[in-house]
Amino acid sequence: MNIIGMRDIDESRYKSREKIIDDIKSILDKEGYSSVDFPLMEPTELFVRKAGGNISDRLYSFTDPGGNKVSLRPEFTSSVIRSYIDQDGDVNKVKKMQYFGPVFRYSGIADGSGLRQFTQQGCEVIGSEGIKTDSEILSLAISSVAASGVGSISVKLGNLGIIRSILVEKGLNETLMAFTLSNLSSITSGSENIHNVVENAIKLGLVVDEVEDENTKKQSGAESTGLIQYLMSDTLSGNTGIRTKEEIINRLISKYSKEITTTTYKDALDALNDFLNLMSGDVSGISINENDPAYSHKAFRYVTDLISDIKVAGVDIRYEVDFGTSRGLTYYSGLIFDMEFIDSQKVVAIGGGGRYDGLVKSLGGKSDVPAIGFAINIDTLLDVISGTDSK
Numbered sequence: 001m002n003i004i005g006m007r008d009i010d011e012s013r014y015k016s017r018e019k020i021i022d023d024i025k026s027i028l029d030k031e032g033y034s035s036v037d038f039p040l041m042e043p044t045e046l047f048v049r050k051a052g053g054n055i056s057d058r059l060y061s062f063t064d065p066g067g068n069k070v071s072l073r074p075e076f077t078s079s080v081i082r083s084y085i086d087q088d089g090d091v092n093k094v095k096k097m098q099y100f101g102p103v104f105r106y107s108g109i110a111d112g113s114g115l116r117q118f119t120q121q122g123c124e125v126i127g128s129e130g131i132k133t134d135s136e137i138l139s140l141a142i143s144s145v146a147a148s149g150v151g152s153i154s155v156k157l158g159n160l161g162i163i164r165s166i167l168v169e170k171g172l173n174e175t176l177m178a179f180t181l182s183n184l185s186s187i188t189s190g191s192e193n194i195h196n197v198v199e200n201a202i203k204l205g206l207v208v209d210e211v212e213d214e215n216t217k218k219q220s221g222a223e224s225t226g227l228i229q230y231l232m233s234d235t236l237s238g239n240t241g242i243r244t245k246e247e248i249i250n251r252l253i254s255k256y257s258k259e260i261t262t263t264t265y266k267d268a269l270d271a272l273n274d275f276l277n278l279m280s281g282d283v284s285g286i287s288i289n290e291n292d293p294a295y296s297h298k299a300f301r302y303v304t305d306l307i308s309d310i311k312v313a314g315v316d317i318r319y320e321v322d323f324g325t326s327r328g329l330t331y332y333s334g335l336i337f338d339m340e341f342i343d344s345q346k347v348v349a350i351g352g353g354g355r356y357d358g359l360v361k362s363l364g365g366k367s368d369v370p371a372i373g374f375a376i377n378i379d380t381l382l383d384v385i386s387g388t389d390s391k
Helices: 011-030 044-051 077-086 131-146 160-169 174-181 191-203 214-231 245-256 262-278 294-308 378-386
Strands: 041-043 061-063 069-072 095-104 117-126 152-159 280-282 316-322 335-342 347-355 371-377
Touching (some): 041 044, 041 077, 077 117, 077 371, 117 131, 131 152, 152 160, 152 294, 160 262, 262 294
Antiparallel strands (some): 095 117, 117 371, 152 335, 280 316
8 A cells, every 4th residue: 555645657758747747858958958867865954944934844855874964855945956056056157957857745635736856847047137037937837737738727927026125115024024924824814914913023022112122122133032032043053154043133133123103014015905906806906007117117017018928739729827925935035936736626737947046145154146947747737637546
């Protein structure tokens, strides 16, 4: 009897899977993506530092005979960036890499759904920024899915960089921005939930009702240090690159020191909520008028420019805008997209990707390097075109 989430592959399915992989590889080959591969195991710290606590409880981790904490890879991007750093990557040279192979993610066993081992295929571009590269990655992702024979997909688009720019414009500091981004789903759920977010920010000492006296400020400073250590407990464990843990915490505290009142914060959340509601739904149904804020015009222009040159034959594409997506907010810095297959009975996530310009430095690189990529779950894609379930 197989372990739940692990599946035998018969000859017919094996050949079908290999064909999809070969077709996608051919698409990426033509665009100059070199083929690479990486170890099945990496230091656990690598994956935790990239995704924070979001991935910790899904890792297949253990201590090897040498006493090293290692994990089976849950995805490829961490290894791509680690390899780039190890090779002392030239920041002036664009690197395009593609990969495929098994990845491992623990999933719940209550209903036995979801593969815990599956084949992931995708690509990364390191060293190239701008909407042209964003559009290239999105186009390649859609083309890769279309090559499998899927007749229609939904593509959800967001951009974390624009969200961050709105929060900066509203006067939020980095710590409060991190807290806000972790609560995006609540912010879009109505005024009562926005009130709860503000109340939680007050309890954590992130915002103030009035000017504090010196003793209160000292106490708040100590609380903020503890909060930052708690929020960063995953990413500050182990190797932190060229800066010490204390330097990282002090840098965040210095950016935290600007007081934000509850009124300022609530106004920022109301503005963000208005934006998220405006930039939501089928892209063809979104209408921006002259009275909307400049950042709404910027966001709409970005989305329309992004998809304007994408021409993929053989697949019907429905573009949806969702700037409130909460997936992977720990490291994404710009474009975020998800591809889904939708029919009358179910919605199936096929793959996705986005931009993560700060990941090289956060994993120990010398500087920030623009980077973007996508990955597809080949087994789920095969299930969609064959009409089977991932069980």
